[in-house]
Amino acid sequence: MLYREVGQFKTSYAADQAIFPISQDRWLALAALAAAYLVIPAIGSEYWLLTIMVPFLVYALAALGLNLLTGYAGQVSLGTGGFMAVGAFATYKLTTAFPELNILFALLLAGIITALVGVLFGFPSLRIKGFYLAVATLAAQFFLIWMFNKFPWFYNYSASGVISAPPRAVFGRVFVTGAEADPRARYLFVLTVVVLLALAAKGLVRGRIGRAWMAIRDMDVAAEIIGIRPLRSKLLAFALSSFYCGIAGAMWAFIYTSAVEASAFEIDRSFQILFMIIIGGLGSILGSFLGAAFIVLLPILLDNAPRLAGFEMPVNLVSNLQSMVFGALIIFFLIVEPNGLARLWVIGKEKLRLWPFPH
């Protein structure tokens, strides 16, 4: 009863195709944006902002990128970590080589570089499908991480091998990276980038590109008969997905951890992000966010639960339990709702049409 669409008539196709055709959804989205921009910076502690909100947003962006490739275009990829690393290192090289370069441009360029790398590793996708492609992307993952570890040029021949992200500011004064950056500035920067890219992603999947991808995903043999050129479409998917993952990786290194290290982007990271989109919902923009939130919050929950319940648990016990819970949840979700949290959300809204009435 709270969620009735009664009385909401669409009188134009434009209205019908809006992102939030139902006005309750629109209000909810606006409220969420308002909360994100106004409420959270005001009341959020540094801990909240830097260890929960920023990683959540960065993960969400990476999940979005992977979802475009795997959820919409149906190309399974286990190379997300590697592409994030490309973005991080590209940004590092750009910002150290061009100190005057604005961080936003650095991010954009790094994204483009990652997109090109993604296209390169995406070429096999025309001949190779399904799991075989997943294994091919593993080649990308292992090779890229090896490369960033092996060649000192990438970390500017630094002796210690630990490189920290140089400080950069937007608008000339507000630092978003480096030690002086205010947590709120960091958070708002990441938030803005992610919101803009999410809107762009929504635009992409709403229109002809999203449809072409879904056609390839659903039946790529038949997709050709309506004139889709599979290689072009798949390469575009790899390019755009890598663009998103590259920027996510750059922000991970520059804004979240303030360190540029290949070990942050190993195969585990790829799996983590894959889990996010499975749990959140393949082929759903909202799902990418929900999945990211879930996986960011779960370890925190598991860390704190024993304490809240009154007893201490040793650290490695916690991490093993986390693995078990993750694994079990993946299986659970796949059994119960293969379409993830996003679908549960939709079902929940449908139930709200009636609630609190029984029928």
Next chain:
Amino acid sequence: MKRIGDPVLAADRITLIFGGITALNQISLEIRDHEILAMIGPNGAGKTSMLNVINGFYHPQSGSITWKGESRRHMRPYQAAAQGIARTFQNVALFRGMTTLDNIMTGRLLRMRRNFLWQALYFGPAEKEELAHRAYVEQIIDFLEIQSIRKTPVGRLPYGLQKRVELGRALAMEPELLLLDEPMAGMNVEEKEDMCRFILDINDEFGTTIALIEHDMGVVMDISDRVIVLDYGRKIADGPPDEVRANPEVVAAYLGEPDQGEVRAPPAAQRHSVAM
């Protein structure tokens, strides 16, 4: 009175062999502008293979296809699509994850031009293009009377409706040649009548040339201008429906005797089902 024009598509001695089986054996045929051509024959005769060759899915070992004046051995399916050939499939090749509307909209993909940057922005040229195509697709939805299932994921639709949606997707491509593979399989009488009406209307209003594979002889006699009969990869008849109906070779291979005084089990080699 319909004006049937010159041949728009000609197949010249097409031979197609799969691992030992000759699916098509030196078949030559032509399809004329504005006509409705029916292809009939027993199962395994090569009818679907012929469509697949025209459409670019199968590449024949020899022979050539001439479409709009250009001769070639084979083309890729997306080239066929770009040149005005659309088709439907025996087993309904719809995109199950998408709604009816989205599926039909995919038929408009060839005509959507805006690059990915405009698409990402959405508002502006991409949206205008999207809405213009949406308007066209809605016309097709009206024409096929499927408004109520517009937003239903096609995987949930009954078979007959799926076939209709697939027809809609083919129509959205504004094809010059429409290849239909058993468009009425699995339908009841009413549904068949609806489909016939749609096919005739498409041919009439848009002048689309239609080639269809069909097993229902009633439908074939009613709507087609010309019938081609295939048997074991060879063409055994080609002409107006009445002529073909009476052709003794066709009767022996496929149709069976029209009036039988006693009920006899047909010899094993001719056990075909005939829906009348």
Next chain:
Amino acid sequence: MDVLAAVFVTPFANMWGNPEFVVEVIIGGLLSGVMYSLVALGFVLIYKASGVFNFAQGTMVLFAALTFVGLIEHGLPIWAAFLIAIAVVILLAVAIERLVLRPLVNQEQIILFMATIGLAFFLEGFGQLVWGGDVHPLDIGIPKAPLIIGGVLVNEFDLVAAAVAGSLVAALALFFQHTAVGRALRAVADDHQAAQSVGIPLRSIWVIVWSVAGVVGLVAGIMWGSRLGVQFSISLVALKALPVLILGGFTSVPGAIVGGLIIGVGEKLAEVFWGPAFGGAIEDWFAYALALAFLLFRPHGLFGERIIERV
């Protein structure tokens, strides 16, 4: 210029100059390839019979090995530990069939694949929870003395491993081709619904297959564990089995063997002769690159079945 020489000239020059060494490297590679094959074998079994690409195979190897080692560390004799480990593996197969496979029986392959990823995580956490995360050295008395055969240095251990793998493969091949159960397995691998409709009990078949794969995994785990100690990195080794499967095709037992050997040899050769030019550790990614190269020419592997897509 240096790079070009390092890739195209020096390695071959080195090989030419040290033929016995090359043979040693190749033999070393073959024998480590045998180990890969053992792991890949488990994959193939499961894929052949349940159509599932079991990403958790590596973790199952680890889990089985951990169980075995843990029991030995608690003082049990080897044969007892082995039998109990087998029992645990069978229990695991039953649990997997019940909790994972049955609920997902008609889902697409990609969903099942992702479920096995979840399974892998679960088993890894569980295994380490029960047995701890340290390295467990394992010695069950396999001789490890180096031998010189025909002028080439070989390790007895590797020979034993090869013999074990060989017997396993022979046994499995016989099993698949000549028993009723084997035939049922092949039917199930082809088409679940058709197999059910002729009365093949899908569930029992799956339990059998996953148990057999588990036992193969146990053997693989024991062999690897004897060599490296039983530890987490074994499941990474299993990731290495993926390129093996790509080369060999997912449904072929001989393919798994040949694929393993090729990857083993290729990796060793690359590491020894090309590695130094690039600072080493080429092994990290070489197998995948090799697999990728193969895939480009034969998208279904050397022995895999070509799937013809009909529209």
